[in-house]
Amino acid sequence: MLSTKLSKYSVILASNSPRRQELIKSLDIPFTIKTKEVEEIYPEELRQTEITDFLADLKAIPFKKDLGENELLITSDTIVWINNEALGKPKNYDEAFQMLKKLSNTTHEVITSICITNKSFQKTVNDTTIVSFRELLDDEIDYYIKTYKPFDKAGAYGIQEWIGKIGIAKIEGSYFNVMGFPIHKLYKELSKL
Template sequence: MSVNISSELMDYDVILASASPRRKELLSLMCENFRVIPSDCDEKIPEDVTPELAPEYLSGIKCRCIASVYDLSVVIGCDTVVICDGEVLGKPVDEADAIRMLKMLSGKTHHVVTGVTLGRGCRYSSFSVDTAVTFRELSDEEIKAYVKSGEPMDKAGAYGIQGLGALLVEKIDGDFYNVVGLPVSRLAEELHEFLKKVQSK
């Protein structure tokens, strides 16, 4: 489906509830003017929420937090997690943690799941996108050199596929931009459908 989402969004105040510079850059592909207002709400995940559903759950918290204040705006909440062997890999706390994560990912296929929630007023819509990423076998020297570059330290799973981390990846199955942090193609379609519901209210 071809969606001219940029023109559709021109009539709305759009807010990205994320401080990620990568998401900001990707959202600019479909929306010329939007504001960035990160959520500062409590992001605790209940025990009954599985790792695969956690991103969508957290995106909903972020979206509702901002939409409750800016009820006339279209708010986009996002959260991305890296899942390997059933463990959620967040941002490393230090270099040793980054090395641990990269050793875990070496030679394996892991999943990057991004949850997105759209909100306006009391209307919300959520979805998730899952991309499988396979790392080649990495030597200890490669891992240490990559960690020393500093790139892994602010990224879930301790790597950035849009940077030097691309050299670690053997293949991906799914949306590349989802791994970066925002599944832009799916988001454009979901926004198109969401705005139709908003207009029909």
């Protein structure tokens, strides 16, 4: 099992996301949570997976000099990609409303990258899921934002929440990737260690 394979490592998840914490817990491996503030800015010319790869790698940088030989750091980033634009986390109600209006009655990509870092190696993998929303009414968007406060979620929504249940018409790819962690890809990469 994976926990046996990883027994020589101390796994660190660098994320405050309750969804990521819940998903890595489901792999039945022991891990600790450590976070460091990183300004999530990327070069303007980057597109799609280039953005999430860059940001997942960027989040590992503050940890690198202090990583022990047996420590394994996992960093991650998720964006919503629609009409050649990356949607990150909304700063306020108005931004969240505008994001959900953009996603209403359209199809977009949810892209997540995972960076696995050790003293002697670093590997970044990503996954893309295609999500289609039905038309969302303004009062549905308003209710969702006021009730669920999705300000910590890329694209201003959580697939596992009310808006995902009533609004998503179709999904192609990993559901868990849309939650913010393509757990099957993480499992595969950790199994190679």
